[in-house]
Amino acid sequence: MRELKWSSTEKAVARRCFDRALQRELNEAIQSAKEMAAKIGHASELWELEHHLTELRKEIDRKYDYRYSRLLQVFSDLVQEGRLDLADLLGMSEDKLQYIRQHSEQSAA
C-alpha cells in the first residue's frame, strides 16, 4: 500500500471524501453530546458525558488518519461502516478501488 502512487485527481477525491465523512461524524458527535447534556439530572451523568467525549475524540483521532500509507484502510473502514459509498470514490484507480472493496467486505464479514 505504501508504494501506490496518488495522482492529483485521486488526492482531490480522497481529500473530499475524507473531509466529508469526518465532518458528518463530528456533526453526529455534536448532536449526541447536546442530547446527553440536555438529559443530565445527576452529577454521575456529567462524568459519563466527559467519558463519552474523551472516547469519541480518541476514536475519531484514531480513525481519521490522513496518511497516504493508511488512507486505503481508512476508506475501507468507512465503507464498511456505511459512512462512505464506493461510488463516492470514483476517480481513484481501479487497484485502489479494488483494495477498498475487498477490505471493506473483509472487515464486514
Place this chain on the structure above:
Amino acid sequence: MRELKWSSTEKAVARRCFDRALQRELNEAIQSAKEMAAKIGHASELWELEHHLTELRKEIDRKYDYRYSRLLQVFSDLVQEGRLDLADLLGMSEDKLQYIRQHSEQSAA
C-alpha cells in the same frame, strides 16, 4: 489540625455543610455544561466542553476532601469562596471556628 477531636455533633454539622456545598457546586457544574453544550456549533467547542468537564472533575475531587485532617482547610476555602457561611458551621467548637475564620481571611487576602 490532625490532633483535633471531632464530637458527634461536629461531625454531623461538618457532613451537612460539606454535602450541601458539594451538591450546590455539582448543580452549578451541570448547569454550565448544559449551557456550553447547547451553544456548540463547531467540533472544537465539543473538545472544549470535554476539557472543561475534566478540569471541573479534577477541581471538585481536589477541593472536596472529607478527611478530618483536611476538613478545616476545606471549610476555610469554601468560606473564602463564598460557598459556605461561618453561620452554617455553628455547632463546631470555638477553636475550629476560629481556625476557619482566620484561614478563610488569609486565603482571601
